[in-house]
Amino acid sequence: MRLKAINRQQLLLRPVEVEKLVEEDHPVRAIWELVGRLNLEPFYAEIESVEGVAGRPVWDPQLLISLWLYAYKDGVSSAREIARLCEYHPAYQWLTGLEVVNYHTLADFRICHKEALDQLFIGVLGVLSHEGLITLRRVMHDGTKVKACASDKSFHRKATLQDHLRLAREQVEQMGDPRSEELSQRVVKARQRALREKQQRLGEALKALEQIEASRSKAMEKEKARASSTDPEARVILHPKGAYGPGYNVQISTDAEAKIIVGVGVTQSSADAAELEPAVERIEANMGNGPKQMVVDAGFTNQATMEAMSEKQVDLIGALPERNGVATKRLEQRGVSPDLYPQAFEYDASTDCCRCPGGKVLLYETKERQGASVRRRYRAKASDCRVCVFQAQCCPGTKRGRSWVRSEATPEMAAFQAKMETLEAQAIYKQRAGVAEFPNAWIKDKIGLRQFRLRGLAKVTLEALWACLTYNISQWIRLCWKPQRLAQA
Numbered sequence: 001m002r003l004k005a006i007n008r009q010q011l012l013l014r015p016v017e018v019e020k021l022v023e024e025d026h027p028v029r030a031i032w033e034l035v036g037r038l039n040l041e042p043f044y045a046e047i048e049s050v051e052g053v054a055g056r057p058v059w060d061p062q063l064l065i066s067l068w069l070y071a072y073k074d075g076v077s078s079a080r081e082i083a084r085l086c087e088y089h090p091a092y093q094w095l096t097g098l099e100v101v102n103y104h105t106l107a108d109f110r111i112c113h114k115e116a117l118d119q120l121f122i123g124v125l126g127v128l129s130h131e132g133l134i135t136l137r138r139v140m141h142d143g144t145k146v147k148a149c150a151s152d153k154s155f156h157r158k159a160t161l162q163d164h165l166r167l168a169r170e171q172v173e174q175m176g177d178p179r180s181e182e183l184s185q186r187v188v189k190a191r192q193r194a195l196r197e198k199q200q201r202l203g204e205a206l207k208a209l210e211q212i213e214a215s216r217s218k219a220m221e222k223e224k225a226r227a228s229s230t231d232p233e234a235r236v237i238l239h240p241k242g243a244y245g246p247g248y249n250v251q252i253s254t255d256a257e258a259k260i261i262v263g264v265g266v267t268q269s270s271a272d273a274a275e276l277e278p279a280v281e282r283i284e285a286n287m288g289n290g291p292k293q294m295v296v297d298a299g300f301t302n303q304a305t306m307e308a309m310s311e312k313q314v315d316l317i318g319a320l321p322e323r324n325g326v327a328t329k330r331l332e333q334r335g336v337s338p339d340l341y342p343q344a345f346e347y348d349a350s351t352d353c354c355r356c357p358g359g360k361v362l363l364y365e366t367k368e369r370q371g372a373s374v375r376r377r378y379r380a381k382a383s384d385c386r387v388c389v390f391q392a393q394c395c396p397g398t399k400r401g402r403s404w405v406r407s408e409a410t411p412e413m414a415a416f417q418a419k420m421e422t423l424e425a426q427a428i429y430k431q432r433a434g435v436a437e438f439p440n441a442w443i444k445d446k447i448g449l450r451q452f453r454l455r456g457l458a459k460v461t462l463e464a465l466w467a468c469l470t471y472n473i474s475q476w477i478r479l480c481w482k483p484q485r486l487a488q489a
C-alpha cells in the first residue's frame, strides 16, 4: 500500500488573500458594513488626538465594535478568547487584517464607552425602524434572571466582612517596596493591586450591606442580611425553577412587529412589578416615541402599573396575579384545617361583617392595598375564639381572634379585568410568550449570557446592552442584509 507521508517538520510560507478569508455572505461582512454606516462620532470624540501631545495610534472603534459584536454573535464573551481567535480564526483575521488586538484593549473598550454605546444602540434602532421592523404598536416586556459573577459562598454577614476587611488592610499595610522584593516587580505589583482591589470590594460590600439592612423592616431580617465580597452589587434573587442565587434581573422590551429589542435595563430586584414604567421611559428615550400598547405577565400588573400606564396613555394588556394559591399555602403552613378556609365564612353586605363556622361575628378591622385590589380585613373577638371548639383547627397558635379578608377590586382593576375578559385582549396576550421570551432565550442560548462575566450594576448593564445590540444586528442580518444579498446575486 502506498500512503502519503505527513511532514510536520517543514516550514512553509503561504500567501494569504485577506479579502478571501470569508465568503461574500459571511455575517462578519454584514456587521462591518452596518457598523461602518452608523455614527461613531461619540467613540471617536473620546480618542481624539491633541495637537502637540505625543501618543501612539489607537485601534479604530469601528474595528473594536465589530470584533465584540461578531464575538458575541459567535457565543464568545471573553476578551482573552477574542485576542486568541484573532491569531487563527478567518473571520476575526478578516476583521483585523491579520493583526492581533491585545486583550486589555478589548476588555477596556467593552466597559469604557457607556454613553457612546447607548447612542450606537439607538443608531441601530434607527436603521431597523427605517426598514419598517419597528412600529411600537405593540411591545412585549419581560424580565429574565441572569447569574452574577459571584458564588453563594461569597455572601457574608457583617461580622465576617469586617474581619476580612481588617485582614486585607493589614496585608496592604505590610506590603513592602516592590524594588526590595525577591520576586519580579511585575509579580509584586500585581499582588499589591489584587490586595487593594480586594480591600475596595470588601468596603463596597459593607456599604451594600447597610443598604440591604435599611431596606428590611424587621430586626431579625436585618441580622440575617448578607452581601457578596466578590460582587457587592449582586443580590440573592429568585431564579427560574424556584432556585435562589446571586444574580441580576434583565428587563427587555421587544417590539412585536419583528421581535426587535427596543429597550434594555438591569435591576437588582427579583420583583418585576416596579419595572414597567422605567421600561416605557427607556423606549421613549431610545425611539423618541412611546409604545401604544404594552403586554406583560402577571408579575407586572398591579395598581401602580395600571395608573402609570393610564397616565402615559399606554394600553396595558396582561394577566392578573393569582393570589389564591399564595393564601392557601399560608393557611396550610399555619396549620388551619381546609374545612375552615375562607370559603367557610359568610359575608353579610347589609351589616358589612362576617359570620364564622362557629356562628360568631367578625367585625371590620382595617383595609390595605395589595397589588390591584383593596383588601378589607375582618376579625373575630379573641375571647370568642379562645372558648370555641374549632380553635385548634381555625386559628392555632395565635392569641388574637381569627381574621378573614375580602378583596375589592379598585375601579382601575375592575376596568382591566373587564378588558382582559374580551376575546381580543386574550388573543393579544397569547402572543406574549412567543415574542417576549424569544430574545431572552436567544441571548442565553446563542450568546451564552446565562452568567455575567463582569461585576457591578453599571458593568453588567453594559454587558446586557452589548448582548441586546448583537441580537438586534443579527435580526437585521437575517431580515434585511441576507435577503438584499440574495436579490443582488
Ligand code: SF4
Residues within 6 Å of the ligand: 356, 357, 358, 359, 360, 380, 384, 385, 386, 388, 389, 390, 391, 394, 395, 401, 402
Ligand atoms: S375559632 Fe373563632 S373564628 Fe374560628 S370558628 Fe371559632 S369563633 Fe369562629
